[in-house]
Amino acid sequence: MKRILVTGGAGFIGSNFIHYVLNNCEDVELLVNLDLLTYAGNLENLLSVQDDKRYVFVHGDIRDSKLVNEIFDKYKFDTVVHFAAESHVDRSIVEPEIFLTTNIVGSQTLLDAAKRHWNVDPDNKYSREYLPGVKYLQVSTDEVYGALGKTGMFTESTPISPNSPYSASKASADLVVRAYYQTYGMPVNITRCSNNYGPYQFPEKLIPLMLNNAQHNKPLPIYGDGMQIRDWLHVSDHCSAILTVLKKGRNGEVYNIGGNNERANIEIVRLILNELGKDESLISYVKDRPGHDRRYAIDNAKITTELGWSPAYTFQRGMHETLEWYLNNPGWVERVVSGDYLDYYSKMYSKA
Ligand code: NAD
Numbered sequence: 001m002k003r004i005l006v007t008g009g010a011g012f013i014g015s016n017f018i019h020y021v022l023n024n025c026e027d028v029e030l031l032v033n034l035d036l037l038t039y040a041g042n043l044e045n046l047l048s049v050q051d052d053k054r055y056v057f058v059h060g061d062i063r064d065s066k067l068v069n070e071i072f073d074k075y076k077f078d079t080v081v082h083f084a085a086e087s088h089v090d091r092s093i094v095e096p097e098i099f100l101t102t103n104i105v106g107s108q109t110l111l112d113a114a115k116r117h118w119n120v121d122p123d124n125k126y127s128r129e130y131l132p133g134v135k136y137l138q139v140s141t142d143e144v145y146g147a148l149g150k151t152g153m154f155t156e157s158t159p160i161s162p163n164s165p166y167s168a169s170k171a172s173a174d175l176v177v178r179a180y181y182q183t184y185g186m187p188v189n190i191t192r193c194s195n196n197y198g199p200y201q202f203p204e205k206l207i208p209l210m211l212n213n214a215q216h217n218k219p220l221p222i223y224g225d226g227m228q229i230r231d232w233l234h235v236s237d238h239c240s241a242i243l244t245v246l247k248k249g250r251n252g253e254v255y256n257i258g259g260n261n262e263r264a265n266i267e268i269v270r271l272i273l274n275e276l277g278k279d280e281s282l283i284s285y286v287k288d289r290p291g292h293d294r295r296y297a298i299d300n301a302k303i304t305t306e307l308g309w310s311p312a313y314t315f316q317r318g319m320h321e322t323l324e325w326y327l328n329n330p331g332w333v334e335r336v337v338s339g340d341y342l343d344y345y346s347k348m349y350s351k352a
C-alpha cells in the first residue's frame, strides 16, 4: 500500500481517513484525493495536509471515466479506497436519481479503471491475474442489510434487503463489486460499517445537527418516537478498521465494522442537551422518515477474530471529544451552515 487513490476525501469519513493515513502509515508515498466537491465536500477539512508532499487533490467526478483512467495512468495506484457517495438517507428520499448514478455507476467506473490498470492482460476476458499487492476497497454500510427487530444482529451473511434509495444504491454497488471479484478475479474487499460520529461530519446528520440546533436554542427534530436504534462508531475506529482490511483482508470478502454500541436516537439527543446544559423542552417530535429503519446492530466477530481489529474508543470518550471538537470549532460549522465553505475552492484554486 504505497500509492493510494481515496475518493470522496473531502467528506466526513474520507477526510478523517486522509488525516489518519498521513499521520500513521509510513509506507504511503502518495495519496490522491479525487472529489467532486458536492455540497458535502469541504476542502477546509484538509487544510492541515494540503502542503504535505505525499498529498494531491484532484477535483473531479468518479463517473468521469476519462479522468479516472488518466489519474490511474499518471499516479500508478496500487490501492483504491472508495468513499465517494451521496450519503444522506433523507436526501435520497426526495432526490433518488443522483444516488443511483453516483453510488452505482461511479463505483463501476472506478472498478473498470482499476481492472484495466491492474490486470496483467486486460484485453483477455479470461485473465484473472493482477499486479502484486493491488486492492480495491468499497466502503459500504450496514444499511444494505435493512432493518432489525428488537433482537438479532447483522452478520456478513445476512441477506441484503435495503429500504431507502440510498441503501438500495449502496447495496447495488456492493453487488457490482462482488461481480468484479467473481467474474474477473479482482482483488476486492467490501466493508459495511455502522453509523460514524466524530469531527468534520456535515451538520445534516443526527449528532452535528442536534448539537448545532441546541447551541442556537432551535428545536431538535426527532423523527417518530425517537426509539430507532443505531450502532455508533467513532470515525477514527472506522479508519483503523479500513486499514486493517487493506492489510489483512482476504480477497473477495465482506467485513462488517461496528462498535458494539447501540443507542436510541432520543438517548443521543438527551446526552447532547445534558452536555450543553440545555433544556429538554427543545426536543420536538416530528413526522417520521418514510421507510425509517427501526434498528441496526453489527456483529463484528469476523473482523475482530479473523483480522484482530477492535474499536479503541468508548462511546463516552468519543462523544466527549466530538462535542468538544464542534464547540471548539464554531467557525467550521458556521461556514458550512451559511454555505461559505463552498467559496473555499474557488478562493484557494482560482489562480492555480
Ligand atoms: P459525505 O457525504 O460526508 O462525503 C461524501 C464525499 O463524496 C464528499 O466529499 C463529496 O464531495 C464526494 N462526492 C460525492 N459525489 C461524488 C462524485 N460523483 N465524484 C467524486 N466525489 C464525490 O459522506 P461520509 O459520511 O463521509 O461517507 C463516506 C462513505 O462511507 C460513503 O460511501 C457512505 O456510504 C459510507 N458510510 C458512511 C457512514 C456514516 O455514518 N457516515 C457509515 C457507513 C458507511
Ligand code: DAU
Pocket (backbone or CB within 6 Å): 087, 088, 089, 090, 140, 141, 142, 143, 193, 194, 195, 196, 204, 205, 206, 207, 209, 221, 222, 223, 224, 226, 228, 229, 230, 265, 289, 296
Ligand atoms: O448506518 C450507516 C449509515 O448511517 C450511513 O450509511 C449513512 O451514510 C449515514 O448518513 C447514516 O445514516 P442514518 O440515516 O442512520 O443517519 P442520520 O444521521 O441521518 O440519522 C440517524 C438517526 O437519527 C436515524 O434514525 C434518523 C434520526 N434522525 C435524523 C435526523 C437528521 C432524526 O430523528 N432527526 C433528524 O433530524
